[in-house]
Amino acid sequence: MPEFDAEAWIPLKPQDFQILLVLLDETRHGYGIMKAVEERTRAQVRLELGSLYRLLGRLADAGLIVETPAPAGDDPRRKHYGITANGRAVVRAEADRLRRLVTELNGLALGEEGVQ
Numbered sequence: 001m002p003e004f005d006a007e008a009w010i011p012l013k014p015q016d017f018q019i020l021l022v023l024l025d026e027t028r029h030g031y032g033i034m035k036a037v038e039e040r041t042r043a044q045v046r047l048e049l050g051s052l053y054r055l056l057g058r059l060a061d062a063g064l065i066v067e068t069p070a071p072a073g074d075d076p077r078r079k080h081y082g083i084t085a086n087g088r089a090v091v092r093a094e095a096d097r098l099r100r101l102v103t104e105l106n107g108l109a110l111g112e113e114g115v116q
Helices: 014-022 030-040 049-061 085-106
Strands: 065-068 080-083
Touching (some): 014 030, 014 049, 014 085, 030 049, 049 065, 080 085
Antiparallel strands (some): 065 080
């Protein structure tokens, strides 16, 4: 089996990145993912229910997330998702890309006068 290439996912779509980020610390069901992303981004990234499950399906098909059993006490009919090792690798690759971008921007003069 070929080795997983996290770089092939970079740059990561903002919605994908946020979904993976909220799954880093715990598994969540779809609506929980949607609310966690909204809270985490202060509503700058909103996932609509109509597209959420399409996004989750695509990430699952790619092996970045996986469906997990519902935690004890939760409704077993809810689909829960967790991040995989490949998903974590993609998050690291995207974080590295963003870190490099910020470093480059910090080196530029970003004054309001524009480019001369």
